[in-house]
Every structure is written in structure tokens, then in C-alpha cells.
Amino acid sequence: MKYYDKLIFELSKEGRKGYSLPKNQFPQSPELPLQLRRASALPLPEVSEPDVVRHYNNLSQMNFGVDTGFYPLGSCTMKYNPKINEEMAALPGFNALHPLQDAPAAEKVLAHMNDLLSAITGMHKFTFAPCAGAHGELTGLMIMRSYHIGRGDLGRTKVIVPDSAHGTNPASAAVCGLEVVQVKSLENGRIDIEALKPLLDSSVAGIMMTNPNTLGLFETEIKTIAKLVHEAGGLLYYDGANMNPLMGVVRPGNMGFDIMHLNLHKTFSTPHGGGGPGSGPVGVAKHLEHCLDGLKVSGFHGNFGVILRAYAYILSIGRENLRKVGQYSVLSANYIKESLKDLYKLPIEGVCKHEFVFDGLLNDGAHDDVPGATTLDVAKRLLDYGFHAPTIYFPLLFHQAIMIEPTETESKETLDAFIAVMRQIAAEAAQNPELLHAAPHNAPISRPDETAAARNPILKWQDTLPA
Amino acid sequence: MSKILEGLKYSESHEWVKVEGNVALVGVSDYAQKEMGDITYVDLPEEGDDVIAGEEFGALESVKAASDLISPVSGVVVAVNAALEDTPEAVNEDAYAAWIIKVEMSNPADLDALMDAAAYKAYIKE
Amino acid sequence: MAAYLPHTEADIRAMLEKVGLKTLEDLYSDVPQEFLHRGEYDLPEALSEQELREWLQGLDAQTPRLKVFVGQGAYDHYTPAVIPYLTQRSEFITAYTPYQCEISQGTLRYIFEYQSLICALTGLDVSNASLYDGPTAAAEAMMMAVECTRRKTRVLLSATLLPHVVKVVQTYAKFHGVEIGLLPADGGETSLAALQAELAKDDVAGVIVPSVNRYGIVEDHSGFAEAIHAEKGLLVEYCDPSALAVVKTPAEWEADIAVGDAQPLGIPLCYGGPYVGFMAVRKDHMRKMPGRIIGQTADASGRRAFVLTLQAREQHIKREKATSNICSNESLMALWVTIYLSLMGPDGLREVNNLSSDGAHYLYGELLKTGLFEEVFPGKPFLKEFVLKSRVSGLQEKLAKAGFFAALPTEEGYVSFCVTEKRSKADIDALVAAIKEG
Incomplete structure (x- = not known):
């Protein structure tokens, strides 16, 4: 990767054009009344097509992607994005289809997807409107509230969230007008059922869980949890961020979950696109089907282009390979864990699912007399070796959390190379911690000054110009 | 080792109070600013807002964290240190000079629930 | 499918040995037996790449190719070839x-450019890194207005907003606990009275009022800001x-806030998504704005660098106290829009408007x-969109048979x-001609 320091605005030259539009064959339409017309200048760049192509190619070369290298990013399921799916999503009939048009084939895709996702998850019916995982959570919670309100059960305003949950869970609950109640985890990383029991009163709308949880551990008491929550009149919401290890092995619907979302951009291989577009379809059990009626959470039919890619993926996997997705993702995570736990702190022993969490290096730099390095240092040093960093400082249960999720699409050779580098970094932390503190050394930039960025926000090109 | 000023009152959520007549100056302790790291923004209330002892009146932000400011006393905000909007680093530089709000106290007995310097020193156990 | 799974039998054996297990099933020994799915999943057998291509091409071929003469929130503007080429x-x-900003400067830079372009278009001070789509951006603005003004509890929507915008904002408001009032139209425009x-x-x-509304009318908002600001609203x-x-x-x-869908900036119709919502605000409201924001700073050696900034507003730090639950953006679509605006420049974008408006007035x-x-x-x-009363019944269906998607009936019967x-x-x-032929 090489450093490139232009912004498109800095390539601009007055009078240069990068567009090609048809000749105007029409009589001129009446001008807008003066008071409705834009009076201010329109400071868009003026650049040629080759300028644009080179500029964005240069920008792309400062980026790391799944196609560049291994992305052990916990909770993000950075699996390979099949290329045929891109081609299929660009098919001209679908691509040029107006959302308000009659579209039998597009509806067929959505109906088929509904059946496929229902078969995989054990849910009854999906809505495809949510555009991301967090959007799915919000939609799911709206369904949860609608269900209670529809039964005249108006006092259910609380939602229980484990302390290990993704930050979006409590935020989604708050946006949905629900109060968040945290339930703490046991030493073994699972929900504390004794702490849960007293929370389950008639004000509880439901519980949001992911299983396996954010530590990559299966909630072994899920049957009891489901029974307790249901007995208290609440519903169970399944955060599908961690669905990958259950593919072909366990269906959330069978564990007692009433509502769930899936992240098509995680489990179903659609590309993350640098942060979106994603797709977060929400599935419900049969007794909640009516709550989907009239629930309008996005403009049209959701991110159809993303749904098409995921559809292509499921058809490629098929019945006979589904289980391999789950099993191999779990095998790979356990393989890395067992290969590194002598150098990194493993707070909870035992078989993990698709991901696991280390609590930093054994030599974590916290003791002045023993050289070491923090999780941030380890993450930044990994970049020098051509790997993306794992998820760090999450979940919040541990101070030096390093959360690793390899996915099933990485070969043993890649995992071995990663393990070797993680061991090398542990050795460097002991011998030459300064090397880690100053990492990365080979990236296009070194660590930026984030404090300055937040204290004096420069948020657009115009802010960089002299006043 | 964090600085603790004699003559101030301290809360368990690490705010300090300096009493001037019926007005309380409120800031955060040196210990709190160290825990936060580089402060990038101080979310201030408005003059005239009511504050309640034990409830939040604003927040401190750093790059990776946000921490609520809890009012040690009840009353009305009579002044806010607007300079902190542009220079949040003042809290890092001298936490005791960088008062955040001045509160006209409605219940000066709130002060009795706060710690003095010695008790606060024991509380943070450095 | 095997193409995406690199595990050989030997690999699996070696890895199982390292983790001290005998079979792949042992990896799930902690899962209660009753939850392990027995038997086959109700899925079709795997398709080869060629079979998959033929299946989807077959579905695609069933989609009628109509010339699009409808907007209503999704506009069939031209996409220059450069955009799909680069975004792929x-x-x-x-x-x-x-x-990991050190290896993401490409993404961070184009989002910074995107924010700059949105500010250039709207004239406002600060843009976020993008939201899901226009209607959800309007819903976020609704929640933000309540957050910014405190004590005030009601948000007014113009009845001239596109129908899907009204519906999505109403949905969010119902659950968020915000009362919505609908402002009636007068002569096809939001009424100041x-x-x-x-x-x-x-x-x-x-x-919330539309700049160009559901009837295509360019609205006159003279006096709106003054009246709203006098009552401390946004x-x-x-x-x-x-x-x-x-x-x-x-x-x-x-x-105070501008929102909308940036789909008209060269994003294909694609049956309604992915599109991209945008939001820009005046500087005083920056800290209440939802979504990601990219800022400029310098790295250790003083080189210009870009980072996610003002993150303390966001859900991963504020959790239930965050203004919004959004934790991503429509990044690739923001890139799409950024490249589009770079290619078009000020003259190209004005020309797109002229061509569309002249064509619409001609029609x-x-x-x-x-x-x-x-x-x-x-x-x-x-400009490019308008409504009429039609004396022909079933016009949309007739035109579809003739190869056009046009004359979409509205709620009002236009x-x-x-x-x-x-x-x-x-x-x-x-x-x-097709209309005349009936």
C-alpha cells in the first residue's frame, strides 16, 4: 500500500468535464422563479474521466479488503464474497427495475428467500425491509412492542440485554422507546440465570440475546432462559450477528426464539462495502406474523441488490454444504485459540464456537518490570504483517479484549500464518515493546492524532481552506 | 498520584464543589481527568437549567469514551464555563481551575453528603 | 460451493487433533442434544456456478423491460460506466x-469527500458519512429534532412529502414516542398558514418539508424558517x-437539517435498494447528529490522515444513551455518489436538471x-416530475403492455x-402515441 495525498477537489480545474450527456432536443422549459433558484455557488470538482479513475484507483490502494488478506474480525464474519454474486446482482432486468413497478421475478426472489431463510433458521416469516443489522434489531423490537400492545398488554416497556451484548442492542432498544435492563454474566461467560429471574416481571417485553454470545460461547442454559422469559410473558429476540457457527447445525427457532434478524453481509457472504450497504432481514415465529403487517421501516423493499447476492450464495451452498459452513467456522476458531493460548490470556477455557476472546497478551505491559504490550499495540503490529486486526476492546467484560473470528473460507495455511505472526508479535512484545508501541510501520500512515481530530473537527474539504 | 485540593468537597462520581456563598462551583477532580485521558468535548447545560443532586447535567467526552457529569448539589445553573467548548483540554491541564458550572443551591444541605479532601483521598485509594 | 471452502480432509484431521477432538460433531458437544438439527434441511441441492447463472438469468428475463416514466422517490438517472467499474x-x-484507519485511508478519504460534496450541495456545515435511505434519514432527523430542542415533543410533517417518507417517519415516531402532526397542503404546497x-x-x-414535493412542485418556503425558529423548533x-x-x-x-435520498445521483433503481440516505446539519447541531463522521487530522509524521471522529456520540460508546442506533453507513453507495458528482461537476449536474426538466415540460x-x-x-x-388528472382508466396497465412504466396512480387520484x-x-x-392509441 502506498500513501497518496490528494482529494478530488484538489484535482479540479475550471472548465474541465468528466461527463457525456445527450444533446438537448427539447424546447427550453420555463425558468424557475428567482426566489426558488439556487443563488449560491456550486463548489463541485471539475475533473476529467481519467482524473477520476486514477484518483479512486489510488485511494483504493490505501485500503485493505477480504480480497487483500485475512480479516479475523470478531463478530463481523468477514468471509469471502463470491464473485458470481456480484455479476448476478448487476443483471439488467433487476438493476433497472423501479421499486413501484410490478415485478413478478423480483417478488419470486423475495418469496424464495423467505422460504430458504425460514428453513435455515426455523422462523416462519421474514421481512426484508431492514437495511442493516442494527436496523433489523430496531425492526424486531418494534415487532416485540406491537405484539404486546396488540394484546392490550401496555405495561411491557423493558428489554433485558446481557452485559456482553453488542452496543447496538441497548441503543436499538432506546430508539424503540424501550428501557434497557442489563443482566450480568457468570464467570464462565454465560448469562446468570439467578440474576435474570428477579428481572422477569410484567414490565418485561423480552430479552435480546445472541447465541453463541459475544464471547463465542454457547448459552447452554438457553432452554431454561426461554422457558423463564416466556412464562413471564416476554419474547426472545435473537441477534443474528453470531449465526455463522449454527449454519446447518442449530436453528434459532428451535431454541425458543420468537424474533430474529440475520446479517446477510455477515453470514450470507455479501460484501461489506467499507461499512455498507448491508441487509438485516427480520424473521418471526408464526404467532407474530401479524405484527409484520404495515410495519414500514425503509423506503421500498429493503436493499434488494444485497438480498439477490445472498440468494445466489444460498443456492450455491445448497442443502449438502450448509453444515460445513457452521462446522468449519467453529473448527477454525478453536484451532487458532488452542494454538495461541500459551501466549495470550484465555479467560474462559473450553470449546468455543465461531469466535473467542483473549484478554490481551500474557505480557500485557501493565507491570513496569516486565516488558509487554497492550491489545492496541498487538492489533497495530498485525497490520505490518499483512493481516487485518481482530476486534479489540470488545466485549467490555475484559480490559484487553482481542476477539478473533476466522470464518470457514480461510485455509489452514492462512490460519497457520496468522498464528505464526501472533506468536512472533508476542515475542516482539517481550524483547522490543517499542516496536509495537509505534506500529504500524508499513501502512500508508502511522497512528493518527485522534484527539486533535475530535477537539478541532475538520469534517469537509471546505474547512481546510483559508477563511 | 492525583492532586486533591483541601477545602473542596468531593462526590463519589469524582466531581468537586467549591462553595462561594450560596453558589457552588462544580468541576471534576484531577483523578477523573486522568481516568478519562485527553478530553475532547465538554457537553454543557444551559444557564437557567435545573440540576438535581445525583443526576447528570452534562458529559465529558474523550476519543473512545463518554462519561456523564453528575451534579453534587441541587439548584439552578447560574453560569456555565463556555470557554470549555473550545478548549476542553483545560480540564486536563488543571482540573481545579476548570470549573464547569456554577449552581445557585436550593438545598445547601446537599453538601453534607459529600466528602472532604481526606475522605476523598481515602476513597480513590491511590 | 466447495470453491469457497478450502478445508481438505487432511486439514480437518490435523486441526481436530490440535483442538483435541475426534469429530466435527464434537465441536458442538456443549449444545443440548435436542437443539441439534436432525435430518436434512429443506433447501435445494447446491447449484454449480453455471446452473446458478442460468437460474438467475432466467428470473431476470421474466422482468419486463419497461421505459421508466415514474419517480416518486426513485429516479432513473444515467449511471456513467466509470462508477460500477470503480466501485467493484x-x-x-x-x-x-x-x-483500522491506517489501512483504510481509501474508504476514509472518499467518505470525507462525500461529506464535502453533500455540504456543497446543501450549503450546510456538517454532513455525516451517510444513512440507510431517504425515508430513514427523515426519521433520524425527526428524532434528532426532539433531542435538540428538549422539552418539545411534536414533529410536523408536510402532507406533500413523498408517501413512503411519511410512512417511515410515522413508524419510527410511534415507537420512539414522538407525536406527529400532518401539515395539510394548499394548492399542492406546504401551507405556511x-x-x-x-x-x-x-x-x-x-x-419536515420537501424541497421538491410528491407532486413534483418546487416549494416556496419563504417565512418558514423565521416562523419555526421563533418557536425554537428546527x-x-x-x-x-x-x-x-x-x-x-x-x-x-x-x-437546520437537510435530509434526503442520494439515489438520484446515479444510483440504479435496483427495485428500491441499496440507496443511500444523506444528512447535513448546521454546526450547532453537529453533536446530536446520528451516524458516523469522518474527520481530518495528521499521523505521527505530520502527514494528512483521516479518521472516524466524534465517536462519543455513537452507540458503541453511549449504548442506550446514543441519539441513534445506527452503527454503519451505506459506504459503497456514498462512494457511488462521490464518483458521480466528481464526474458531473457543477455544469454536468445542472445539465442533467435541464435535460430532465425540459423533457418533463415537453411531455x-x-x-x-x-x-x-x-x-x-x-x-x-x-422540474422532472409532475401529476395530472387522467380521463383514461387503467392507464398504467395499458402503458405497461406498450413497454412503459408511466402514469402511476397517486393516493389523491392523480x-x-x-x-x-x-x-x-x-x-x-x-x-x-401509446396513450393516444389507448
Whole structure:
């Protein structure tokens, strides 16, 4: 990767054009009344097509992607994005289809997807409107509230969230007008059922869980949890961020979950696109089907282009390979864990699912007399070796959390190379911690000054110009 | 080792109070600013807002964290240190000079629930 | 499918041995037996790549190819070839969110450019890194208005906003606990008199009005900001960003927040998504704005660098106290828009508006000439979209048979038309001929 320091605005030259539009064959339409017309200048760049192509190619070369290298990013399921799916999503009939048009084939895709996702998850019916995982959570919670309100059960305003949950869970609950109640985890990383029991009163709308949880551990008491929550009149919401290890092995619907979302951009291989577009379809059990009626959470039919890619993926996997997705993702995570736990702190022993969490290096730099390095240092040093960093400082249960999720699409050779580098970094932390503190050394930039960025926000090109 | 000023009152959520007549100056302790790291923004209330002892009146932000400011006393905000909007680093530089709000106290007995310097020193156990 | 799974039998054996297990099933020994799915999943057998291609091409072929003469929130503007070419680059499309900024400067830079372009179009101070789509951006603005004004609890929506925008905002408001009031239209535009009457109730946190509305009319918001600001509420302009090249900007209307869908900036229709919502605000509201924000700073050696900034507003830090639950953006679509605006420049974007508007006015005139239509809002200024009353029943279905998607019936009983620069004079003449033939 090489450093490139232009912004498109800095390539601009007055009078240069990068567009090609048809000749105007029409009589001129009446001008807008003066008071409705834009009076201010329109400071868009003026650049040629080759300028644009080179500029964005240069920008792309400062980026790391799944196609560049291994992305052990916990909770993000950075699996390979099949290329045929891109081609299929660009098919001209679908691509040029107006959302308000009659579209039998597009509806067929959505109906088929509904059946496929229902078969995989054990849910009854999906809505495809949510555009991301967090959007799915919000939609799911709206369904949860609608269900209670529809039964005249108006006092259910609380939602229980484990302390290990993704930050979006409590935020989604708050946006949905629900109060968040945290339930703490046991030493073994699972929900504390004794702490849960007293929370389950008639004000509880439901519980949001992911299983396996954010530590990559299966909630072994899920049957009891489901029974307790249901007995208290609440519903169970399944955060599908961690669905990958259950593919072909366990269906959330069978564990007692009433509502769930899936992240098509995680489990179903659609590309993350640098942060979106994603797709977060929400599935419900049969007794909640009516709550989907009239629930309008996005403009049209959701991110159809993303749904098409995921559809292509499921058809490629098929019945006979589904289980391999789950099993191999779990095998790979356990393989890395067992290969590194002598150098990194493993707070909870035992078989993990698709991901696991280390609590930093054994030599974590916290003791002045023993050289070491923090999780941030380890993450930044990994970049020098051509790997993306794992998820760090999450979940919040541990101070030096390093959360690793390899996915099933990485070969043993890649995992071995990663393990070797993680061991090398542990050795460097002991011998030459300064090397880690100053990492990365080979990236296009070194660590930026984030404090300055937040204290004096420069948020657009115009802010960089002299006043 | 964090600085603790004699003559101030301290809360368990690490705010300090300096009493001037019926007005309380409120800031955060040196210990709190160290825990936060580089402060990038101080979310201030408005003059005239009511504050309640034990409830939040604003927040401190750093790059990776946000921490609520809890009012040690009840009353009305009579002044806010607007300079902190542009220079949040003042809290890092001298936490005791960088008062955040001045509160006209409605219940000066709130002060009795706060710690003095010695008790606060024991509380943070450095 | 095997193509995506690199595990050989030998690999699996070696890895199982390392973790001290005998079989793959042992990896799930902690899962209660009753939850392990027995038997086959109800899925089709795996398709080869060629079979998959043929299946989807078959479905695609069943989609009628109609010339699109409808907008209503999704506009058939031309996509320059450069955009799909560049956005398909592996380093852009297969990247995750730019958490590791040192190896994400490409993404961070183009989002910074995107923010700059949105500010250039709207005239406002600060843009976020993008939201899901226009309607959800409007919903976020609704929640933000309540957050910014505190104590005020009601948000007014103009009845002239696109129907899907109204519905999504109403859905969010219902669950978030915000009361919504609908401002009736007067002569096809948001009514200032109705606005003033509502503002007098002293509970209005914000007002959302369309810059160009559901009838295609370019609205006159003279006096709106003054009236709303006098009551300490926020003015939110819902905009078509393409039209902002020629119509008065949110900043010029003295709006506090601008939102909308950036789909008209060259994003394909694709049955409704992925699109991209945008939001820009005045600087005083920056810290209440939802979504990611990219800022400029320097690295250790002083080189210009870009980072995610002002993150303390966001859900991963504030959790239930965050303004919004959004934790991503529509990054690749923001790149799409950024490249589009770079290619078009100020002249190209104005020309797109001219071509669309001239074509739409030509169609408007030709339709009236047929004697089959009646004007609804005579004399009201419009650009690419308009409504008429039709004397022909079932017009949309008839035109679909002739190869056109046009004359979409509206809730009010009008028919809606839209013309973009992709429709030639010959296309329009053919549409009018088809209508005449009935």
C-alpha cells in the first residue's frame, strides 16, 4: 500500500468535464422563479474521466479488503464474497427495475428467500425491509412492542440485554422507546440465570440475546432462559450477528426464539462495502406474523441488490454444504485459540464456537518490570504483517479484549500464518515493546492524532481552506 | 498520584464543589481527568437549567469514551464555563481551575453528603 | 460451493487433533442434544456456478423491460460506466468499516469527500458519512429534532412529502414516542398558514418539508424558517440532491437539517435498494447528529490522515444513551455518489436538471394536447416530475403492455409522471402515441 495525498477537489480545474450527456432536443422549459433558484455557488470538482479513475484507483490502494488478506474480525464474519454474486446482482432486468413497478421475478426472489431463510433458521416469516443489522434489531423490537400492545398488554416497556451484548442492542432498544435492563454474566461467560429471574416481571417485553454470545460461547442454559422469559410473558429476540457457527447445525427457532434478524453481509457472504450497504432481514415465529403487517421501516423493499447476492450464495451452498459452513467456522476458531493460548490470556477455557476472546497478551505491559504490550499495540503490529486486526476492546467484560473470528473460507495455511505472526508479535512484545508501541510501520500512515481530530473537527474539504 | 485540593468537597462520581456563598462551583477532580485521558468535548447545560443532586447535567467526552457529569448539589445553573467548548483540554491541564458550572443551591444541605479532601483521598485509594 | 471452502480432509484431521477432538460433531458437544438439527434441511441441492447463472438469468428475463416514466422517490438517472467499474474494486467493496484507519485511508478519504460534496450541495456545515435511505434519514432527523430542542415533543410533517417518507417517519415516531402532526397542503404546497397555526401550540420540535414535493412542485418556503425558529423548533428540508444544483438550498432556506435520498445521483433503481440516505446539519447541531463522521487530522509524521471522529456520540460508546442506533453507513453507495458528482461537476449536474426538466415540460405539454388529461396545479413550478388528472382508466396497465412504466396512480387520484435525461424525445413521443392509441 502506498500513501497518496490528494482529494478530488484538489484535482479540479475550471472548465474541465468528466461527463457525456445527450444533446438537448427539447424546447427550453420555463425558468424557475428567482426566489426558488439556487443563488449560491456550486463548489463541485471539475475533473476529467481519467482524473477520476486514477484518483479512486489510488485511494483504493490505501485500503485493505477480504480480497487483500485475512480479516479475523470478531463478530463481523468477514468471509469471502463470491464473485458470481456480484455479476448476478448487476443483471439488467433487476438493476433497472423501479421499486413501484410490478415485478413478478423480483417478488419470486423475495418469496424464495423467505422460504430458504425460514428453513435455515426455523422462523416462519421474514421481512426484508431492514437495511442493516442494527436496523433489523430496531425492526424486531418494534415487532416485540406491537405484539404486546396488540394484546392490550401496555405495561411491557423493558428489554433485558446481557452485559456482553453488542452496543447496538441497548441503543436499538432506546430508539424503540424501550428501557434497557442489563443482566450480568457468570464467570464462565454465560448469562446468570439467578440474576435474570428477579428481572422477569410484567414490565418485561423480552430479552435480546445472541447465541453463541459475544464471547463465542454457547448459552447452554438457553432452554431454561426461554422457558423463564416466556412464562413471564416476554419474547426472545435473537441477534443474528453470531449465526455463522449454527449454519446447518442449530436453528434459532428451535431454541425458543420468537424474533430474529440475520446479517446477510455477515453470514450470507455479501460484501461489506467499507461499512455498507448491508441487509438485516427480520424473521418471526408464526404467532407474530401479524405484527409484520404495515410495519414500514425503509423506503421500498429493503436493499434488494444485497438480498439477490445472498440468494445466489444460498443456492450455491445448497442443502449438502450448509453444515460445513457452521462446522468449519467453529473448527477454525478453536484451532487458532488452542494454538495461541500459551501466549495470550484465555479467560474462559473450553470449546468455543465461531469466535473467542483473549484478554490481551500474557505480557500485557501493565507491570513496569516486565516488558509487554497492550491489545492496541498487538492489533497495530498485525497490520505490518499483512493481516487485518481482530476486534479489540470488545466485549467490555475484559480490559484487553482481542476477539478473533476466522470464518470457514480461510485455509489452514492462512490460519497457520496468522498464528505464526501472533506468536512472533508476542515475542516482539517481550524483547522490543517499542516496536509495537509505534506500529504500524508499513501502512500508508502511522497512528493518527485522534484527539486533535475530535477537539478541532475538520469534517469537509471546505474547512481546510483559508477563511 | 492525583492532586486533591483541601477545602473542596468531593462526590463519589469524582466531581468537586467549591462553595462561594450560596453558589457552588462544580468541576471534576484531577483523578477523573486522568481516568478519562485527553478530553475532547465538554457537553454543557444551559444557564437557567435545573440540576438535581445525583443526576447528570452534562458529559465529558474523550476519543473512545463518554462519561456523564453528575451534579453534587441541587439548584439552578447560574453560569456555565463556555470557554470549555473550545478548549476542553483545560480540564486536563488543571482540573481545579476548570470549573464547569456554577449552581445557585436550593438545598445547601446537599453538601453534607459529600466528602472532604481526606475522605476523598481515602476513597480513590491511590 | 466447495470453491469457497478450502478445508481438505487432511486439514480437518490435523486441526481436530490440535483442538483435541475426534469429530466435527464434537465441536458442538456443549449444545443440548435436542437443539441439534436432525435430518436434512429443506433447501435445494447446491447449484454449480453455471446452473446458478442460468437460474438467475432466467428470473431476470421474466422482468419486463419497461421505459421508466415514474419517480416518486426513485429516479432513473444515467449511471456513467466509470462508477460500477470503480466501485467493484476489491479494495473498496470487500473492505470492512474503517476501524483500522491506517489501512483504510481509501474508504476514509472518499467518505470525507462525500461529506464535502453533500455540504456543497446543501450549503450546510456538517454532513455525516451517510444513512440507510431517504425515508430513514427523515426519521433520524425527526428524532434528532426532539433531542435538540428538549422539552418539545411534536414533529410536523408536510402532507406533500413523498408517501413512503411519511410512512417511515410515522413508524419510527410511534415507537420512539414522538407525536406527529400532518401539515395539510394548499394548492399542492406546504401551507405556511397551517404551519403558523400549529407552531402556536408551543410544542413543535421540528418541521419536515420537501424541497421538491410528491407532486413534483418546487416549494416556496419563504417565512418558514423565521416562523419555526421563533418557536425554537428546527426546520428540516427533505431534498432531491440532484435538484439542489438548481433549486434553493437548505442553507438558503435557513434550514437546520437537510435530509434526503442520494439515489438520484446515479444510483440504479435496483427495485428500491441499496440507496443511500444523506444528512447535513448546521454546526450547532453537529453533536446530536446520528451516524458516523469522518474527520481530518495528521499521523505521527505530520502527514494528512483521516479518521472516524466524534465517536462519543455513537452507540458503541453511549449504548442506550446514543441519539441513534445506527452503527454503519451505506459506504459503497456514498462512494457511488462521490464518483458521480466528481464526474458531473457543477455544469454536468445542472445539465442533467435541464435535460430532465425540459423533457418533463415537453411531455406535460404533449399530454395536455391529447385532451385526455387535466392540469391539477396549473402554473406551479416543477422540474422532472409532475401529476395530472387522467380521463383514461387503467392507464398504467395499458402503458405497461406498450413497454412503459408511466402514469402511476397517486393516493389523491392523480397520475404521476417523471422524465430524466435518459428519456429521449423519441421515447416521449412514443409514450404519447401509446396513450393516444389507448
